[in-house]
Amino acid sequence: MAALPPYASTGQKLWYWGFRLICVLIFFFLIFPLLVIVPLSFNPLPYFTFTPGMLALEADAYSMVNYNDFFTNIDWQNALYNSVRIAPVATLLSVSLGTLAAIGLSQSHVPFRGAIMAVLISPMIVPLIISAAGMYFFYSRIGLQGTYVGVVLAHAALGIPFVIITVTATLVGFDRSLTRAAANLGANPVRTFFKVQAPLILPGVISGGLFAFITSFDEVVVVLFVGSAGQKTLPWQMFTGLREQISPTILAVATILVVISICLLTTVELLRRRSERLRGMSPQ
Amino acid sequence: MANGENVSGPILAADGRPLRQSLARALRLQKLRALMLIAPLLIFILVTFAAPIADMLFRSVENAIVPETLPLTVAALEDWDDASGQPPGEKVFAALRQDLLAAVAAKAHTKLGSRLNYEQTGVASLLRKTGRRVKRMEEDGDLAAQFAKIHKSWADPETWATIKRFSNAYTSGYFLNAVDAKLGATGIEARPENERIYIFLFERTLILSVVITVACLLIGYPVAFLLATLPMRTSNMLMILVLLPFWTSLLVRTSAWKVLLQQQGVINDTLVFLGIVGDGARLAMINNQTGTIIAMTHILLPFMILPLYSVMRTIPPSYMRAAKSLGATDWTAFWRVYFPQSVPGIGAGAILVFILAIGYYITPELVGGTSGTFISNRIAYHISSSLNWGLAAALGVILLVVVLVLYWLYDRIIGIDNVKLG
Secondary structure (H helix, E strand, O other), X not given: OOOOOOOOOHHHHHHHHHHHHHHHHHHHXXXXXXXXXXXXXXXXXXXXXXXXXXXXXXXXXXXXHHHHHHHHOHHHHHHHHHHHHHHHHHHHHHHHHHHHHHHHHOOOOOOOHHHHHHHHHHHHHOOHHHHHHHHHHHHHHOOOOOOHHHHHHHHHHHHHHHHHHHHHHHXXXXXXXXXXXXXXXXXXXXXXXXXXXXXXXXHHHHHHHXXXXXXXXXXXXXXXXXXXXXXXXXXXXXXXXXXXXXXXXXXXXXXXXXXXXXHHHHHHHHHHXXXXXXXXXXXX | OHHHHHHHOOOEOOOOOEHHHHHHHHHHHHHHHHXXXXXXXXXXXXXXXXXXXXXXXXXXXXXXXXXXXOHHHHHHHOOOOOOOOOOOOHHHHHHHHXXXXXXXXXXXXXXXXXXHHOOOOOHHHHHHHHHHHHHHOOOOOOHHXXXXXXXXXXHOHHHHHHHHHOOOOEOOHHHHHHOOEEEEOOEEEEOOHXXXXXXXXXXXXXXXXXXXHHHHHHHHHHHHHHHHHOOHHHHHHHHHHHHHHHHOOHHHHHHHHHHHHOOOOHHHHHHHHHOOOXXXXXXXXXXXXXXXXXXXXXXXXXXHHHHHHHHHOOOOHHHHHHHHHOOOOHHHHHHHHHHHHHHHHHHHHHHHHHHHHHOOOHHHHHHOOOOOOOHHHHHHHHHHOOOOHHHHHHHHHHHHHHHXXXXXXXXXXXXHHHOOOO
């Protein structure tokens, strides 16, 4: 779809612009639902549509009442606290174990590489409801059901495939002669790892970590089964809110989460570009 | 090397060992080191993830509750012929009384009742009632008559046949139930018309998943094509519009659709305002299949666009130009030259979207109403509401098998190493 040549026929011109119009409509479909909740979250009335005052852009038709509710309501605050308590620990667990394993997997001779990879990626493939059911059955056998530890372990397992995928992708372009050079210059393996390998694969590790974090932070099915009331996270609170009676506070929370995802997306994009730049520098 | 060995024996490494041995040793060490790095995670996944799945497989066939609660009865029933049409003899009733006395003391008889009730309705109340009265029975009297007096079902050979059929520690009962069948007197038989729901639900899950996959493909293909053919700078900017929904919480997107599609929601309001539909005839777009399809197509669309895009990026634009310079029209050039090369991307995207769609739970639960729910909603219902865990496990295993077959297919076609994120 390069620029339209000057000799294009009317039909070609029509198709060219028609195709662009279709694409614009699809982009609109993708982004509109996210954008529409932002203004709606400032609606002080418990309706989920625009009031006449909001459409006329009157200042007093907008209010922060939903945000106030989010920051003062004990239920929402508890949910936020639980999310913040679970996601980082689960992320740390999956990143540390996942990075080690990804380094192992990218060595040149790994026995049963395919089988191991399939097992490690499986939490991403198996439908969440099945993971949740299995974990519910098994964790209640070993006394982890309804505990903080149980939820953290479950979320860490769900985040691991993302870490494995992003870190192995970074390691694919990793120049092995760099570690050999470091060893040749007298660095021991640990020092080589921290001084040479780690800085180069760091972008991959961080973006894998962000994926793992968002997986845990957004996760609701597994926590619904493995957790108990004491581990009620933000998505869980939203889920119950949406299922029972939909309160306008949900829109405020949704808006905050959209802002968070914009931040995460920006970070991941910047990291990806940095990683590409770094890799471009190392001789292949 | 073979030549060298012939002339002067094995080649030696610096430390005097044969080179072959030395290399093998180095390779072994390397393998061991790689495995040591992988081991912690592998163990972690096996314990936190694989063991639960195995537990679910086990629960879908496990039936220990019957032989454990009624050990004497099960043993005594061995000699009884369930085709005889007669209730078993006094010996079996004596064993049942013994077993029930122990079960009532351990409060296990109600659990057994709910287990057998899945196979024959009425057994739960039968066992509850019998459990209350079994202590007052006279040990020496005619036990068969006493049991029949408590509940006439004890004189019915069908009750005994059910107990006998499910007296093994393992059962296919849950799986049969999951495909709308049961183990009857004459072997496997279909359930009555009004009790069949699972085949229908599996079919609906498959059909809706196919519809969602096709919708994602139809909507995703043009966008991926545009992104792949635009200059890098512009396409990176537009890519944000695809990635932002991808990164946004699933619940945020679901609640957005709930808000948009409601009867009093933004879309209906706009349509009424524009005069397209009357105020009294607002469209019902939520709590039905339409809601599920719209919301899930939106949610899964990035998973279609991203693999399509990464394949289309690798198709050299000069091929299309070459086709056109050889006289092909725009359409022929696209259909005969470009499209065939984008098929791997279609395969990758379609399998990915289908795998994700088939096991979806949250979105159908929130916007699907009753006509737009999936098999996963039924699994969740059996775990948390009806407490029929065996059936939930059996349904889960069937779903898992479908997904694993697709996963295997995906691995064969695309390779799991080639999964890319963002």
